[in-house]
Amino acid sequence: MSEQTKHNISLYVENKPGVTIRISLVFARRGYNIESFVGSRSQDPRYSRINIEATGDSKTLQLMLEQLNRLVDVIHAREYSDEDVIQKELALIKVHCNSETRTEILQIADAFKCRSEDISDTTMTFQVTGNTSKIEAVRKMLDKFGILEVVRTGKVLIARGEEETSW
Amino acid sequence: MNKKQCTAATKMIEILQNQGVECLFGLPGGSAIPMYDALAQSTMKLVLTRHEQGATHMADGYARSTGKPGVVLVTSGPGATNTLTGIMTAMMDSVPMVVLCGQQLTMNLGLDTFQEADVSGMSYPIVKHSFLVKDPEELPSVINQAFHIASTGRPGPVIVDIPKNVSSALIPEDTSGEFSLPGYNPLKEVNQDDVKKAATMISVAQRPILMVGHGAVISGAVKEVQAIVEKMQIPVVNTLLGKGCFPESHDLNLGMPGMHGTAYANMALCECDLIVSIGSRWDDRIAGNPDEFLPQAKKIHIDIDPVEINKAVQVDCSVIGDAREILNSLYAYLNKGNTQRWVKQIKRLKREYPLKYKKEGKLRAQHVIEEMSKLTKGEAIVTSDVGQHQMWAAQFFKTEKSRHFLTSGGAGTMGYGFPAAIGAQIGNPGKTVVAIVGDGGFQMTLPELSTVVNEKLPLKILIINNNYLGMVRQWQHMFYENRLSGVDLEGNPDFVKLAAAYGIKGFRVKRSADVRKVLNAALAYSDGPCIIDAEVEQHDNVFPMVPSGATLDKMLLSMPRNKKLEKPTGGT
Ligand SMILES: Cc1ncc(C[n+]2csc(CCOP(=O)(O)OP(=O)(O)O)c2C)c(N)n1
Ligand SMILES: [Mg+2]
Numbered sequence: 001m002s003e004q005t006k007h008n009i010s011l012y013v014e015n016k017p018g019v020t021i022r023i024s025l026v027f028a029r030r031g032y033n034i035e036s037f038v039g040s041r042s043q044d045p046r047y048s049r050i051n052i053e054a055t056g057d058s059k060t061l062q063l064m065l066e067q068l069n070r071l072v073d074v075i076h077a078r079e080y081s082d083e084d085v086i087q088k089e090l091a092l093i094k095v096h097c098n099s100e101t102r103t104e105i106l107q108i109a110d111a112f113k114c115r116s117e118d119i120s121d122t123t124m125t126f127q128v129t130g131n132t133s134k135i136e137a138v139r140k141m142l143d144k145f146g147i148l149e150v151v152r153t154g155k156v157l158i159a160r161g162e163e164e165t166s167w
Numbered sequence: 168m169n170k171k172q173c174t175a176a177t178k179m180i181e182i183l184q185n186q187g188v189e190c191l192f193g194l195p196g197g198s199a200i201p202m203y204d205a206l207a208q209s210t211m212k213l214v215l216t217r218h219e220q221g222a223t224h225m226a227d228g229y230a231r232s233t234g235k236p237g238v239v240l241v242t243s244g245p246g247a248t249n250t251l252t253g254i255m256t257a258m259m260d261s262v263p264m265v266v267l268c269g270q271q272l273t274m275n276l277g278l279d280t281f282q283e284a285d286v287s288g289m290s291y292p293i294v295k296h297s298f299l300v301k302d303p304e305e306l307p308s309v310i311n312q313a314f315h316i317a318s319t320g321r322p323g324p325v326i327v328d329i330p331k332n333v334s335s336a337l338i339p340e341d342t343s344g345e346f347s348l349p350g351y352n353p354l355k356e357v358n359q360d361d362v363k364k365a366a367t368m369i370s371v372a373q374r375p376i377l378m379v380g381h382g383a384v385i386s387g388a389v390k391e392v393q394a395i396v397e398k399m400q401i402p403v404v405n406t407l408l409g410k411g412c413f414p415e416s417h418d419l420n421l422g423m424p425g426m427h428g429t430a431y432a433n434m435a436l437c438e439c440d441l442i443v444s445i446g447s448r449w450d451d452r453i454a455g456n457p458d459e460f461l462p463q464a465k466k467i468h469i470d471i472d473p474v475e476i477n478k479a480v481q482v483d484c485s486v487i488g489d490a491r492e493i494l495n496s497l498y499a500y501l502n503k504g505n506t507q508r509w510v511k512q513i514k515r516l517k518r519e520y521p522l523k524y525k526k527e528g529k530l531r532a533q534h535v536i537e538e539m540s541k542l543t544k545g546e547a548i549v550t551s552d553v554g555q556h557q558m559w560a561a562q563f564f565k566t567e568k569s570r571h572f573l574t575s576g577g578a579g580t581m582g583y584g585f586p587a588a589i590g591a592q593i594g595n596p597g598k599t600v601v602a603i604v605g606d607g608g609f610q611m612t613l614p615e616l617s618t619v620v621n622e623k624l625p626l627k628i629l630i631i632n633n634n635y636l637g638m639v640r641q642w643q644h645m646f647y648e649n650r651l652s653g654v655d656l657e658g659n660p661d662f663v664k665l666a667a668a669y670g671i672k673g674f675r676v677k678r679s680a681d682v683r684k685v686l687n688a689a690l691a692y693s694d695g696p697c698i699i700d701a702e703v704e705q706h707d708n709v710f711p712m713v714p715s716g717a718t719l720d721k722m723l724l725s726m727p728r729n730k731k732l733e734k735p736t737g738g739t
Contacts (some may be wrong), residue, residue: 063474066476070473072296
């Protein structure tokens with residue numbers, strides 16, 4: 001089997017029923033696994049933006065992008081890298097704590113500009129925003145205290161400067 | 168002032184007529200009644216079929232032979248699911264088709280109500296596009312979109328799912344049919360740099376070959392191909408679906424390459440230094456193992472669909488766009504090279520490795536097909552079903568004109584040939600249309616005999632009757648030590664008596680000596696359809712054969728003696 005890598009794909013599509021099925025089928029047919037899928041209406045309500053992170057063999061990617069672009073409801077589908085765009089995601093992390101660990105956890109959270117959302121005798125829940133590597137870093141730092149749950153939104157993105165987002 | 172109103176179904180028929188639709192193929196049911204009602208009140212012709220699969224293949228045969236989209240009108244649930252095989256067949260071969268399906272009431276969708284099927288959900292992977300219409304005032308626009316999508320760019324089937332309350336709703340008579348499709352831009356401007364690069368590669372090639380496929384046929388590039396062949400003296404192979412784009416009787420035509428291609432086509436491919444695919448997608452029936460396909464040759468790919476570029480075979484140059492337009496500009500950039508020696512070599516290959524079979528002894532399918540080809544002189548439209556007879560038809564029926572050889576290539580759908588011939592005959596009333604079918608495949612759609620009778624079509628149905636699912640028997644014989652499993656068609660009807668039951672004239676041929684006489688009589692028969700039951704040698708095998716998944720140089724010219732053949736590595 002050829003190498004499996006993660007790819008970021010963004011799509012600009014018609015805001016119509018059935019669009020997500022048509023898109024998902026392209027991924028599924030070539031054996032791509034979708035890791036995250038974010039979609040919402042764009043500024044122009046006739047269209048939606050979808051960002052997909054998917055794992056699969058790189059050779060197939062070009063073919064899949066063409067297959068996505070071939071769909072009548074897809075205005076465009078492109079691969080992007082983190083350098084191309086401003087890219088953020090949000091995660092909620094629930095970590096186990098007690099009176100001894102609480103201060104240290106708060107310090108770590110502070111260093112990463114996490115927002116504290118909830119606190120109980122045995123848990124603390126934070127909201128983290130940033131790029132994927134930042135979220136991974138927070139997660140790693142909190143791991144030793146016992147992470148109970150992580151819920152992530154998947155990536156959203158916007159173009160830098162005056163440029164219009166074309167991904 | 169009250170605007171004048173009509174049902175959405177009535178408006179739909181009007182739009183179909185504006186789209187130039189001559190006739191619909193289909194069979195009604197509850198949720199389609201409003202549309203059939205509107206149809207009855209119009210001048211539009213209906214071809215009532217006996218099964219919805221038949222309707223789709225008829226629309227397909229109509230479309231392939233005329234170039235215009237074929238239109239199907241069926242009911243919801245089982246009516247719609249019966250069309251799926253025909254839709255997949257059309258999708259695989261890029262055939263323009265619009266399938267209008269009745270559907271349950273919008274408020275009943277998703278509730279497993281009577282004859283409700285999620286037609287969109289079931290068909291996503293086998294359509295070019297599909298619509299579920301919820302607003303009756305959108306129906307006119309959707310119908311126009313469906314035709315636009317089906318027939319432009321790389322053609323394909325489009326489903327329009329129409330709930331009964333939508334088709335029967337009243338809408339203003341002047342409801343607009345306009346649309347915009349911002350995500351659909353099938354006609355991109357041809358990149359002239361790519362064309363120039365291709366022209367240079369062709370001009371310097373010593374041993375070039377053109378491979379014309381269905382894309383060349385669809386774009387109508389007959390003159391353009393001819394002009395390039397004549398100017399450059401380049402030999403041509405045509406794929407199964409490319410048959411007829413360049414006359415098969417021409418000196419420089421090598422017929423079909425690939426699994427059951429001619430020996431000289433495959434040998435020439437193994438020797439060439441450049442292959443130019445014009446609207447062929449390097450199907451695995453030709454490429455065998457795409458990674459090892461003609462390593463010695465440079466490859467150029469001309470295709471309207473960017474998805475096809477580097478999909479199967481890696482190419483050195485690609486030009487995206489309409490084949491005809493591309494060939495037109497290509498012509499201007501070409502410098503005549505010197506292919507004299509190559510052409511000589513090609514002619515020698517054609518002389519030394521001709522297609523052959525024995526005319527003595529038992530009646531051979533090849534003999535019947537070759538004779539039919541000779542007697543119809545390239546003027547007949549031929550359809551074939553799927554199996555051994557299909558490959559023999561591809562080999563021995565010399566196709567001289569574009570859109571004159573119709574067969575299910577990509578899907579290999581048994582049951583295609585006969586209904587497709589009905590569609591072709593309806594689209595080409597003055598033409599001789601011959602359906603070459605196997606005894607197995609014919610039985611999959613033979614209820615349409617009623618349809619031919621009903622429509623009084625002078626169709627010739629040539630049954631290559633070997634009493635076997637011959638192609639599968641051949642594989643079991645060659646690669647599974649002749650352990651025959653599920654291929655004996657014991658229980659076949661007497662096809663001449665069957666024809667008689669429908670009031671159809673039947674001919675039978677059993678002996679080689681009678682072939683010409685019987686075929687002549689059948690061709691001369693003008694009082695409606697006829698069946699020719701050709702009882703042929705049962706155990707004949709199609710050669711040449713390149714085992715599936717193997718490279719072209721592994722071609723077998725006949726069954727090797729005393730040598731066990733490895734099981735093929737290809738998919739089917
Ligand atoms: C719908 C469908 N079912 C099964 C097959 C597999 N198949 C391919 S060729 C063939 C045999 C066809 O037999 P027949 O129509 O008698 O033609 P012959 O090969 O004998 O000329 C079969 C079963 C198919 N192509 N399509
Ligand atoms: Mg048979």
